[in-house]
Amino acid sequence: MSWKLKKKCLDILAGEEGYVRKVWGDALTICLAYPNVYRTGMSNLGFQTVYALINGHPVCLCERAFLPDPGDEADHEASSPLLSLESQKPLGDFDMLAFSLSFENDYPHILRILELAGIPLATAARGEQDPLVIGGGIAATLNPEPLADFFDLFLIGDGEAVLPRFLDTAAALRRRLTREEFLAHVQKEIPGAYVPRFYRVATQEDGLIAAREPLDAAFPRRIERRWAVDLDAFPTEQVITTAGTEFGNMFLTEVSRGCPRGCRFCAAGFVCRPVRFRSVAALESSFRRGLEKRKTIGLLGTAVSDHPDLIPLCRAIIDSGGGSVAVGSLRMDRLSGPMAALLKETGVETVSLAPEAGSQRLRDAIRKGISEEQIFSAVEKLIEYDMVCLRLYFMVGLPTETDEDIEAICRLVKGIGHRARRSSAGRKGFRRITLSVNQFIPKPGTPFQWHPLEDTAVVRRRIRRIAGALRAEKAVRVTHDIPKWNYIQALLSLGDRTVGKLLLAVHRRGGNWAQAFKEVNVNPDFYVYRPKETGEILPWDFIDHGTDKQFLISEYRKALSGEYREDN
Numbered sequence: 001m002s003w004k005l006k007k008k009c010l011d012i013l014a015g016e017e018g019y020v021r022k023v024w025g026d027a028l029t030i031c032l033a034y035p036n037v038y039r040t041g042m043s044n045l046g047f048q049t050v051y052a053l054i055n056g057h058p059v060c061l062c063e064r065a066f067l068p069d070p071g072d073e074a075d076h077e078a079s080s081p082l083l084s085l086e087s088q089k090p091l092g093d094f095d096m097l098a099f100s101l102s103f104e105n106d107y108p109h110i111l112r113i114l115e116l117a118g119i120p121l122a123t124a125a126r127g128e129q130d131p132l133v134i135g136g137g138i139a140a141t142l143n144p145e146p147l148a149d150f151f152d153l154f155l156i157g158d159g160e161a162v163l164p165r166f167l168d169t170a171a172a173l174r175r176r177l178t179r180e181e182f183l184a185h186v187q188k189e190i191p192g193a194y195v196p197r198f199y200r201v202a203t204q205e206d207g208l209i210a211a212r213e214p215l216d217a218a219f220p221r222r223i224e225r226r227w228a229v230d231l232d233a234f235p236t237e238q239v240i241t242t243a244g245t246e247f248g249n250m251f252l253t254e255v256s257r258g259c260p261r262g263c264r265f266c267a268a269g270f271v272c273r274p275v276r277f278r279s280v281a282a283l284e285s286s287f288r289r290g291l292e293k294r295k296t297i298g299l300l301g302t303a304v305s306d307h308p309d310l311i312p313l314c315r316a317i318i319d320s321g322g323g324s325v326a327v328g329s330l331r332m333d334r335l336s337g338p339m340a341a342l343l344k345e346t347g348v349e350t351v352s353l354a355p356e357a358g359s360q361r362l363r364d365a366i367r368k369g370i371s372e373e374q375i376f377s378a379v380e381k382l383i384e385y386d387m388v389c390l391r392l393y394f395m396v397g398l399p400t401e402t403d404e405d406i407e408a409i410c411r412l413v414k415g416i417g418h419r420a421r422r423s424s425a426g427r428k429g430f431r432r433i434t435l436s437v438n439q440f441i442p443k444p445g446t447p448f449q450w451h452p453l454e455d456t457a458v459v460r461r462r463i464r465r466i467a468g469a470l471r472a473e474k475a476v477r478v479t480h481d482i483p484k485w486n487y488i489q490a491l492l493s494l495g496d497r498t499v500g501k502l503l504l505a506v507h508r509r510g511g512n513w514a515q516a517f518k519e520v521n522v523n524p525d526f527y528v529y530r531p532k533e534t535g536e537i538l539p540w541d542f543i544d545h546g547t548d549k550q551f552l553i554s555e556y557r558k559a560l561s562g563e564y565r566e567d568n
């Protein structure tokens with residue numbers, strides 16, 4: 001073992017508060033891996049939640065592992081397999097290696113971690129002595145198929161809903177059954193479990209899926225996405241605090257899950273249904289725990305602004321000894337004067353708003369449910385309470401988008417800047433609008449799952465158009481993502497099992513996608529740029545995401561026809 005790597009683990013642990021180090025003994029040992037570096041993984045509340053859930057089981061033990069920092073990879077290759085953080089054990093020594101999967105662009109890192117751990121990449125090549133490789137998280141819940149060749153098992157849905165029964169079963173049976181027997185038992189008995197190799201997928205000559213069959217009649221044909229009914233039954237909050245994360249200065253706690261809005265592009269609005277809010281009592285006790293560790297409480301969730309008690313909750317934090325609140329993006333139609341006043345009281349100077357589209361027509365098509373008047377009124381309210389910086393989120397490449405919609409983004413941003421300057425006359429001076437322009441990527445389980453990704457060249461041109469039109473606006477700074485990586489994300493979001501061949505090739509080519517595309521006889525445009533028929537079998541159709549397919553189809557058609565409904 002490299003002492004340099006061991007010392008690095010010990011240094012990281014010395015900077016953490018709240019990690020658990022259990023005695024191995026007879027415990028079922030699970031290494032929870034995040035397919036990115038420590039700083040990114042530890043900023044993920046889902047990752048920390050699963051860590052606490054597993055360690056909360058009396059017979060299970062959980063340690064963590066991450067993609068090594070670039071400077072450490074050579075040491076791993078030369079002298080040491082990848083080690084767990086807590087006890088610096090090789091990942092291959094654990095009973096299970098579980099990956100928390102939030103972002104598709106991290107998928108190549110999974111293969112890198114398996115390689116550095118000395119674990120065979122393909123499920124078919126693993127033997128009885130190898131850990132079971134398990135995946136969970138929102139990306140796996142949306143569509144696990146591109147990863148099917150590399151994972152022995154997926155757990156689909158909320159970890160709190162699917163893990164307890166799985167852990168009980170694993171603790172009782174994993175060491176008594178062979179690998180195959182255990183996986184078959186789990187597939188039959190645990191709702192939300194999915195073992196890809198127990199399902200045969202037949203493909204037509206044109207690449208479309210012809211049929212999908214379980215190999216055993218006792219296996220469920222459809223995999224149910226599990227969801228936690230009562231959020232108050234468990235806290236979902238930061239369990240490890242460390243300065244080494246994106247939000248190192250705050251304590252994160254989850255306020256809500258799901259969203260009642262149903263914006264047609266948004267996975268959280270469809271796949272995480274129904275909306276659930278934590279009660280004031282449960283949150284107040286989480287705040288008390290958090291304020292012992294940090295002064296700022298970060299409220300997370302997809303519908304934070306919709307929490308019916310958001311204002312009293314923020315007040316409770318502020319009144320408890322000078323705590324402050326951080327919230328992500330706020331819904332503009334929920335931004336009241338009292339809410340803005342609270343933000344000011346807590347020292348907030350920058351607020352994020354997400355109009356998503358510039359024209360009313362396109363906001364209606366994506367069912368954003370926000371009018372231009374509501375946008376301006378929210379801006380004026382924020383300025384009235386001395387917010388001096390705004391971050392605005394827009395998407396390009398949305399279904400039905402035209403050049404006119406891009407012009408509308410420029411007009412709206414200029415209009416917001418004008419209102420902000422006008423409203424701030426005689427007050428704290430308005431400083432800046434940061435415009436964040438991201439490409440729309442169709443996601444499984446949403447009404448736009450059949451829609452193709454907009455051509456990368458078109459998106460580049462539209463981003464350039466926005467940046468050019470706003471160049472003269474001194475208070476506006478434009479940032480945007482990189483269209484090339486959006487293409488890869490769409491491929492990994494919308495792909496089927498064949499896309500696994502590309503993942504393997506890109507891993508062997510050191511991350512070079514262009515070479516992987518040349519090497520493998522798979523057309524990535526088939527998944528990314530092809531408009532899908534609503535009647536075809538999509539790779540993820542076997543997952544019951546909890547939304548009726550006919551409803552998704554009708555929402556998609558309404559979007560394309562410009563129809564907008566207030567109900568539902």
Ligand code: SF4
Nearest residue numbers: 259261262263266269
């Ligand atoms: S309001 Fe936000 S979280 Fe809710 S559906 Fe719309 S985009 Fe998604």
